[in-house]
Amino acid sequence: MxxxxxxxxxxxxxxxxxxxxxxxxxxxxxxxxxxxxxxxxxxxxxxxxxxxxxQMGGLEMVKVVDKDISSEMLDFWNLSPGRTIQDARAIQESAPLVTYVAPEFDEGMPVSAGGQTMRVRVRGVWPEYGPATDSVIEAGRSIVDLDVDRGTRAVAIGASVASTLWPTLTPQEVLGKTLFIRQVPFEVVGVFQLYERESDRKERERQKNQKRTPHTTQRRWDPFRWKNETVIIPLSTMFYEFQSGLFPDDSLETVRLRDFTFRVGDLDHFQAALAQVRTTLMGTHRNVDDFEFETREEWFDxxxxxxxxxxxxxxxxxxxxxxxxxxxxxxxxxxxxxxxxxxxxxxxxxxxxxxxxxxxxxxxxxxxxxxxxxxxxxxxxxxxxxxxxxxxxxxxxxxxxxxxxxxxxxxxxxxxxxxxxxxxxxxxxxxxxxxxxx
Amino acid sequence: MPLVLLENVKKYYTLGGQEIRALDGVSLTIEEGEFVAIIGPSGSGKSTLMHLLGCLDTPTDGKMTICGHDVANATPNELAAIRNREIGFVFQSFNLLPRLNVVENVAVPMIYTGAGMRERRKRAMELVEKVGLKDRMNNRPTQLSGGQCQRVAIARALVNDPKIIFGDEPTGNLDSHTGELILHMFTELNQAGRTVVLVTHDPDVAAVTHRVIEIRDGRIRREYDPRKS
Incomplete structure (x- = not known):
C-alpha cells in the first residue's frame, strides 16, 4: 500500500x-x-x-635509540660502531620505504644576540631535518647540503627564538643578523613558521584586532614549544665547532650520534619500512643488536x-x-x-x-x-x-x-x-x- | 457460476469448553443481481453467516466460494483482497474513521488497492456526489447526521466497484424516515444490477427484497419471495 x-x-x-x-x-x-x-x-x-x-610530524616519525645488548652478545659489543652517520647514509641508500633520515647532535647551549641570551637545545642536522619534522620556513632558507658539506656557520631558528632575541623585528628582518652560540658567531639564514594551536591563534588574532597590549596570559602547556624554539645548524659545523673536543679520537664519520630519526613514507608499509631499516642497520652494526625503534604509535594510541x-x-x-x-x-x-x-x-x-x-x-x-x-x-x-x-x-x-x-x-x-x-x-x-x- | 456458493457450511466455536454450533450445515447460492435479506432472531447464526459471507471469517467445514474464490481455504491476505475488491460493507453503526473527512473516509478501501492519491480523490468525490453529500465532503463524521453517515458508508462500500454489497442492519440506528431513504438507496443499487445482501431482524426491511432467507438455530429454516406472499 x-x-x-x-x-x-x-x-x-x-x-x-x-x-x-x-x-x-x-x-x-x-x-x-x-x-x-x-x-x-x-x-x-x-x-x-x-x-x-x-604538526608533531605524525606517526611516520621513528626514532632509533640505543638498546642494552643481551648478555650473550656482550663480548661483541665493541664490534659495533654504534649509531653513526654511516647508518644514516646506509638507510638513505638501502631503505627505499624511508623518505627522510635525520641524524643529529644536540646540546643545550646559550644562544645570544643583541644583549638577549636564552638557553636552548641546539641541533646539528642534515637538510632533511625540515621535511622530516614538518617544519616549514617562514623567511629565508633552512640548512642546505652546501652548509653541511662546507661546515658553514649558518643557523635557522624557530619563531619564538627570533621574537625573543629580536622582539621588534619581523622574521624577514632577522635574516642576516648575527647570533652567538656559545660565543661562536652564526648568521641567521632562515626563520621557521610559528606553530600554535587553533585556540592560541584565535586568541592572538583577537588581541591583535583589539589593538590591546597582550596581557600576560598564564603560561600553559604548549605542545609546539620545542618546535618554536628550534635552533638548527649544519651537522658538520656542530661536530667541528662544539663536539670534536669531547671526542678527540672520533671523526664526524665515526662519532656516535645523540639522536637519530627517520620518517616512513607510507604508513601502510610501516612495518616493512621498519624491517628494511633493521636489516640495513644490522649490516652497519655488524650483527650486534644494540639499537631499537621508538615509534609514536603508543603515544598516539x-x-x-x-x-x-x-x-x-x-x-x-x-x-x-x-x-x-x-x-x-x-x-x-x-x-x-x-x-x-x-x-x-x-x-x-x-x-x-x-x-x-x-x-x-x-x-x-x-x-x-x-x-x-x-x-x-x-x-x-x-x-x-x-x-x-x-x-x-x-x-x-x-x-x-x-x-x-x-x-x-x-x-x-x-x-x-x-x-x-x-x-x-x-x-x-x-x-x-x-x-x-x- | 453463482456469485455466492455455500455447500453444507459449518461454523463451530468453543466457548468455555462447550462447542457452539453457530452454523450447522448451511447450503446456499446467490446469483448475480439478486436482492436478498437474511433474517432471524439473535443467536440464530445470522451474524456468523454474515461474517462468513463477508469474508471476515472462514468456515470450520464445508465448501464456500465467493465470486469464484475458494474462501474456505483462503489465507488471511487473500481474504483481505476479496473484502477489498469484491465486497462492500455497510454497518449498523456506520464505522467511519472519526479523524478523516467524508472524502477521505470514502477513499479508505482504495488505499489498500494501491491506487494513487489523485485517483483516490477523484473516485471518492464522484461517489460522494452520487450519494448527495457534495456540500459536506470536507466534514468529519461527527459533524454529520446518522443518515448522512450511512450515505458516506454506502459510498465507501461502492468505491472499489464491488460485485456484492452487504448491509448489516443498515437501518438499525436510523429513524424510520431516514431508514426508508437508505433502504431506497439499496433498492436503487440492486436495480442498477448490483447484488445486495441485507442482514436484518426488521420485517419491513426484508419486505423490500426479492428473496428472504430465514435462519434459525444455525440452519436455513425457510426461504421465500416477499413479493409473492
Whole structure:
C-alpha cells in the first residue's frame, strides 16, 4: 500500500494528540540532542588532536635509540660502531620505504644576540631535518647540503627564538643578523613558521584586532614549544665547532650520534619500512643488536583511546536516552492502539491486510521518532552554541551533516524498534472482534 | 457460476469448553443481481453467516466460494483482497474513521488497492456526489447526521466497484424516515444490477427484497419471495 498515505496518517495521529505526542517524543529528543552534543564535542577534540599530531610530524616519525645488548652478545659489543652517520647514509641508500633520515647532535647551549641570551637545545642536522619534522620556513632558507658539506656557520631558528632575541623585528628582518652560540658567531639564514594551536591563534588574532597590549596570559602547556624554539645548524659545523673536543679520537664519520630519526613514507608499509631499516642497520652494526625503534604509535594510541573513551561515554548516555525514548514511544503506541481497535477493525474490514496495519503503526512511531529527533538536533545545536558562549574551549565543537543524519537515523531506528511490538499487536487483531470493540 | 456458493457450511466455536454450533450445515447460492435479506432472531447464526459471507471469517467445514474464490481455504491476505475488491460493507453503526473527512473516509478501501492519491480523490468525490453529500465532503463524521453517515458508508462500500454489497442492519440506528431513504438507496443499487445482501431482524426491511432467507438455530429454516406472499 501507499507509503505516503501511511505517513500522512501517522502525521495526522501525531497532530491530533499534540501534547501526548510531544511527551512521547521527549525521550528521543533528549537522546538525540545529547548524541549531537557528544559528537560535536568529540569532533572538536579529535580535530584539535589530529592537528596537533600532524604538526608533531605524525606517526611516520621513528626514532632509533640505543638498546642494552643481551648478555650473550656482550663480548661483541665493541664490534659495533654504534649509531653513526654511516647508518644514516646506509638507510638513505638501502631503505627505499624511508623518505627522510635525520641524524643529529644536540646540546643545550646559550644562544645570544643583541644583549638577549636564552638557553636552548641546539641541533646539528642534515637538510632533511625540515621535511622530516614538518617544519616549514617562514623567511629565508633552512640548512642546505652546501652548509653541511662546507661546515658553514649558518643557523635557522624557530619563531619564538627570533621574537625573543629580536622582539621588534619581523622574521624577514632577522635574516642576516648575527647570533652567538656559545660565543661562536652564526648568521641567521632562515626563520621557521610559528606553530600554535587553533585556540592560541584565535586568541592572538583577537588581541591583535583589539589593538590591546597582550596581557600576560598564564603560561600553559604548549605542545609546539620545542618546535618554536628550534635552533638548527649544519651537522658538520656542530661536530667541528662544539663536539670534536669531547671526542678527540672520533671523526664526524665515526662519532656516535645523540639522536637519530627517520620518517616512513607510507604508513601502510610501516612495518616493512621498519624491517628494511633493521636489516640495513644490522649490516652497519655488524650483527650486534644494540639499537631499537621508538615509534609514536603508543603515544598516539593513547590519544586516540581517550577520544574513543569520550565518544563511547557520550554515546552511551545518548543510547540510554534513546532506549528510554523508544520505550516511551512504545508505551504511547500501545495506548493509542487500544484506543483505536475499532479503527483497525474498520480498516481490516475494507481490505487492509495484517501487514498494512503493521506498517501503519511502524510508520507512525517512526514519524514520532523522526520529529522528536529533529527537535533533538536543534536542541543539541543550541546546547553547543550555548556551550561555546559560556565556556569557549581549545577545541571548538562542531557538527557535520553526517552527524546529523546519523543522529536522526538512530532516532528513526529507535522509533522503528519500539513500534514493532505495538504494530505486531495491532496486526494480530481479529477483524470481527475489533469491529465489535467499544 | 453463482456469485455466492455455500455447500453444507459449518461454523463451530468453543466457548468455555462447550462447542457452539453457530452454523450447522448451511447450503446456499446467490446469483448475480439478486436482492436478498437474511433474517432471524439473535443467536440464530445470522451474524456468523454474515461474517462468513463477508469474508471476515472462514468456515470450520464445508465448501464456500465467493465470486469464484475458494474462501474456505483462503489465507488471511487473500481474504483481505476479496473484502477489498469484491465486497462492500455497510454497518449498523456506520464505522467511519472519526479523524478523516467524508472524502477521505470514502477513499479508505482504495488505499489498500494501491491506487494513487489523485485517483483516490477523484473516485471518492464522484461517489460522494452520487450519494448527495457534495456540500459536506470536507466534514468529519461527527459533524454529520446518522443518515448522512450511512450515505458516506454506502459510498465507501461502492468505491472499489464491488460485485456484492452487504448491509448489516443498515437501518438499525436510523429513524424510520431516514431508514426508508437508505433502504431506497439499496433498492436503487440492486436495480442498477448490483447484488445486495441485507442482514436484518426488521420485517419491513426484508419486505423490500426479492428473496428472504430465514435462519434459525444455525440452519436455513425457510426461504421465500416477499413479493409473492
Amino acid at each position: 501507499n507509503l505516503l498515505v501511511t505517513f500522512e496518517t501517522g502525521l495526522r495521529e501525531v497532530a491530533s494528540h499534540k501534547f501526548r505526542s510531544f511527551l512521547s517524543m521527549l525521550g528521543i529528543t533528549l537522546g538525540v540532542s545529547s548524541l549531537v552534543a557528544t559528537l560535536a564535542l568529540t569532533n572538536g577534540i579529535e580535530r584539535g588532536t589530529r592537528q596537533f599530531m600532524a 593513547n590519544m586516540n583511546a581517550s577520544i574513543r573513551a569520550t565518544r563511547t561515554s557520550g554515546g552511551l548516555i545518548a543510547a540510554i536516552s534513546l532506549i528510554v525514548g523508544g520505550i516511551g514511544i512504545a508505551n504511547i503506541m500501545l495506548a493509542s492502539i487500544t484506543e483505536r481497535v475499532r479503527e483497525i477493525g474498520i480498516r481490516l474490514a475494507v481490505g487492509a491486510r495484517a501487514r498494512d496495519i503493521f506498517l501503519q503503526i511502524i510508520i507512525e512511531s517512526v514519524t514520532i521518532a523522526i520529529i522528536g529527533g529533529l527537535l533533538g538536533v536543534f536542541a543539541g545545536l543550541g546546547l553547543i552554541w550555548l556551550l561555546n558562549i559560556v565556556a569557549p574551549s581549545d577545541n571548538t565543537p562542531f557538527v557535520t551533516a553526517g552527524n546529523i543524519m546519523l543522529s536522526v537515523g538512530f532516532a528513526a531506528l529507535a522509533g522503528m524498534l519500539s513500534g514493532i511490538y505495538p504494530a505486531f499487536q495491532a496486526s494480530r487483531l481479529d477483524p470481527i472482534q475489533a469491529l465489535r470493540y467499544e
